[in-house]
Amino acid sequence: MLTRIATSVIALVLFIPIILFGEWPLLLLMGVLAVIGQIEFIQMNKLSPVSFPAIISAASVFALVLSTRISTVIEGNVMLKIASLLAVSLLVYAVTKPDFKISQIGSIVLMTLYIGVAFYSFVALRTFSATFLILVLLVIWSTDSGAYLIGRKIGKTKLAPDISPNKTIEGSAGGTLTAAVISAVYLIFFPLFESYILSLLFMIMISVIGQLGDLVESKVKREYNVKDSGTLLPGHGGVLDRFDSTLLVLNVLFIIGLF
Structure with missing residues (x-):
């Protein structure tokens, strides 16, 4: 219990100032947290964090968070293009790796969108x-x-x-x-x-x-x-454990379109 409280206090001391400041520090922090969360899910799938699915999905989830900046460079629906590129890349990879299942591709793409949209929305909501x-x-x-x-x-x-x-x-x-x-x-x-x-x-x-x-x-x-998604936060588990409620809330706010 003391470990859980200590972790919460330290996290808030570091987290709150970045939220208040916003801008690039918040954007990068959300990108990093999204990547960690994605790697946690990759490991749940019994895949190596340095495997191709891990690297391409981590890059995709980071790009989703940064898509507000990327959209000034790439025309069209950036999020859709990122998701499509991830799906196509994993499907091609599966052809060369018989043990890599289509069901795994579906779950990885789904969680990439779920995590990426949530942390993107965190930044967008702070801007709003x-x-x-x-x-x-x-x-x-x-x-x-x-x-x-x-x-x-x-x-x-x-x-x-x-x-x-x-x-x-x-x-x-x-x-x-x-x-x-x-x-x-x-x-x-x-x-x-x-x-x-x-x-x-x-x-x-x-x-x-x-x-x-x-x-x-x-x-x-x-x-x-698995009991916990990861071990990053002592007493709390991983990023997906700590942001479990927040992920769905931010996805719903994104769908509603309040920001």
Whole structure:
């Protein structure tokens, strides 16, 4: 527990100033985190981090994060071109490597897009509104903390026993309630939409989506039979473990098109 807390404090001390500063430092940090997350998934697939699939998918996920800058050089839908290039490269590679399966290509391309779009959206959201980004992060973190603390105290009814046996409906509700309280106070000082109620409901939705993102990551790890995605963050696991909720939230915000 102490290791987990110490890691969180150190990460926040390093992370928050970069978020506040934004610009290239944030862009590069998100690119690096995306690459680490992608390599974690590659290793779940029992592939070497220096194999061709690892290198090409890591380069692709980094390019996705940087696609706002790349788009000034390359015309057209940059994200689609990056995804297509990755898929074609892996398909050609599979022809020369019989043990490399088409199902692996599908999962690698899927996770490249999922991770890349999320970290791209992190940068885009910071450019759009720093206060909105901070609120989203506060909602995710407070949901996680609230669900953990309340779930330990009164949690009895399993939320998704086949995916994450320790999560409970009571904990989930408690996490969302905690996020709602945090949002209610934050929105007084930093309004999101013209309607306060609509803004609060939107952040409650973000809380629920974040918990679904946590379950998505648990599903991935269960299918690949791993406890943690990596060991980068002592007490927390890897990048995919720490950003599990954030990945789905940012993908949904990207789809909605708020920034």
